Amino acid sequence: MHIAILGRQPALGMAELEQLYGSRAVRWFSDTTAIIDSPAFDFERLGGTQKAGRVVSELRGDWRQVSMKLVSAYAQAWADHEGKITLGISAYGFKTTPRDVQKTGIILKGKLKERGVSLRLIPNTDIALSSATSHHNKLGLSDNHVELIVVRGANGAAIIAESVGAQNITALAARDQGRPKRDAFVGMLPPKLARMMVNLAPVKAGRILDPFCGTGVLLQEAALLGYDVYGTDLVPKMVQFTQANLNWLTDTHHVTPNVTLDTGDAMTYQWQAPVNAVSCEAYLGQPFSAPPSPGKLTEVRGNCNHIISEFLRNIAPQLAPGTPLCVAVPAWRDSAGRFTHLPLVDSVGSLGFNRTTLRHVRDDQLLYYREDQVVARELLLLTKC
Numbered sequence: 234m235h236i237a238i239l240g241r242q243p244a245l246g247m248a249e250l251e252q253l254y255g256s257r258a259v260r261w262f263s264d265t266t267a268i269i270d271s272p273a274f275d276f277e278r279l280g281g282t283q284k285a286g287r288v289v290s291e292l293r294g295d296w297r298q299v300s301m302k303l304v305s306a307y308a309q310a311w312a313d314h315e316g317k318i319t320l321g322i323s324a325y326g327f328k329t330t331p332r333d334v335q336k337t338g339i340i341l342k343g344k345l346k347e348r349g350v351s352l353r354l355i356p357n358t359d360i361a362l363s364s365a366t367s368h369h370n371k372l373g374l375s376d377n378h379v380e381l382i383v384v385r386g387a388n389g390a391a392i393i394a395e396s397v398g399a400q401n402i403t404a405l406a407a408r409d410q411g412r413p414k415r416d417a418f419v420g421m422l423p424p425k426l427a428r429m430m431v432n433l434a435p436v437k438a439g440r441i442l443d444p445f446c447g448t449g450v451l452l453q454e455a456a457l458l459g460y461d462v463y464g465t466d467l468v469p470k471m472v473q474f475t476q477a478n479l480n481w482l483t484d485t486h487h488v489t490p491n492v493t494l495d496t497g498d499a500m501t502y503q504w505q506a507p508v509n510a511v512s513c514e515a516y517l518g519q520p521f522s523a524p525p526s527p528g529k530l531t532e533v534r535g536n537c538n539h540i541i542s543e544f545l546r547n548i549a550p551q552l553a554p555g556t557p558l559c560v561a562v563p564a565w566r567d568s569a570g571r572f573t574h575l576p577l578v579d580s581v582g583s584l585g586f587n588r589t590t591l592r593h594v595r596d597d598q599l600l601y602y603r604e605d606q607v608v609a610r611e612l613l614l615l616t617k618c
């Protein structure tokens with residue numbers, strides 16, 4: 234059993250886990266963490282989980298009680314440990330201070346010293362180490378680099394877990410900033426979100442299609458996850474950008490994906506089989522730095538709705554029944570934080586698709602945005618009827 238420390242928008246991370254491992258194998262433990270009970274769990278493939286740990290103990294209590302248990306268990310477990318241990322301790326959901334978390338580590342360090350075992354403790358500036366600190370210290374990646382993840386759940390239950398790794402922020406940033414072709418106007422899909430979107434249209438293997446491929450961020454993540462990739466875009470320059478970025482990925486990341494690219498209008502294009510899953514950030518309309526006027530919003534919303542519904546109408550008969558799709562469509566936030574959605578969100582059934590209903594996440598939580606963004610991405614999870 235594993236516990237996942239979910240990212241900035243926990244519902245999206247939970248949706249990803251549910252789609253990958255099934256609704257029965259996952260559950261919320263607190264509002265920012267999830268339990269996964271699946272032998273298939275693979276932290277490395279996730280976009281929406283910051284850290285994960287193998288659950289080693291379930292108990293109840295406040296920080297003081299859990300801390301005592303932790304010290305006695307690990308003083309014993311590591312009494313004869315060979316080599317120096319680097320240790321980080323991260324607490325989630327406890328009413329405690331960084332100082333008290335640190336104190337737990339210092340007491341453990343003292344007890345181990347008596348047994349001749351040396352331990353380097355990572356300082357806590359917060360009660361939980363940031364994923365950057367965990368990643369840079371390689372915590373969870375070997376027997377000598379350990380992070381104890383201690384989580385208090387909604388009902389007072391607590392879990393102690395040993396980290397299996399933290400999100401590789403260095404690699405994510407390198408993919409985001411290092412790819413040769415970027416285009417601020419078509420948008421900057423964050424690789425983490427692209428990875429989640431691939432996982433939200435889950436297939437074991439095969440070819441993933443992005444019919445609005447832009448600069449190819451989503452296809453890069455799909456290629457890294459081992460899929461064949463297929464991209465089309467209305468604009469020839471975008472197809473060239475995707476090609477250049479995938480070439481760069483092949484040169485720098487030791488992957489050799491099967492790549493198919495073409496220029497084409499998603500409203501009319503005939504894709505070659507096989508298409509095993511579709512994942513895309515569709516046309517989002519123009520970017521806005523402030524909420525648009527009602528007239529402007531009506532115009533942009535109508536335009537996006539037309540392109541995306543015609544795309545869905547066009548692709549529906551080309552897909553085998555059961556094919557999963559994750560389509561990011563725009564939703565506009567007003568100054569009070571309310572969203573205006575695309576009309577098609579309520580009528581995908583008439584276009585040949587079923588909307589996938591998740592057990593642990595509501596549809597209205599599948600929105601990705603930052604506080605300063607007007608255009609949010611609404612993730613539609615669909616299956617071909």
Ligand SMILES: C[S@@+](CC[C@H](N)C(=O)[O-])C[C@H]1O[C@@H](n2cnc3c(N)ncnc32)[C@H](O)[C@@H]1O
Pocket residue numbers: 419420421422444445446447448449450451465466467468471497498499500514515516517540
């Ligand atoms: C939001 S961007 C996608 C960006 C992409 N995720 C990336 O990684 O760069 C939308 C893309 O849709 C393309 N597009 C717009 N209308 C289209 C249409 N009718 N058919 C195909 N592509 C279209 C644009 O050229 C643009 O590249």
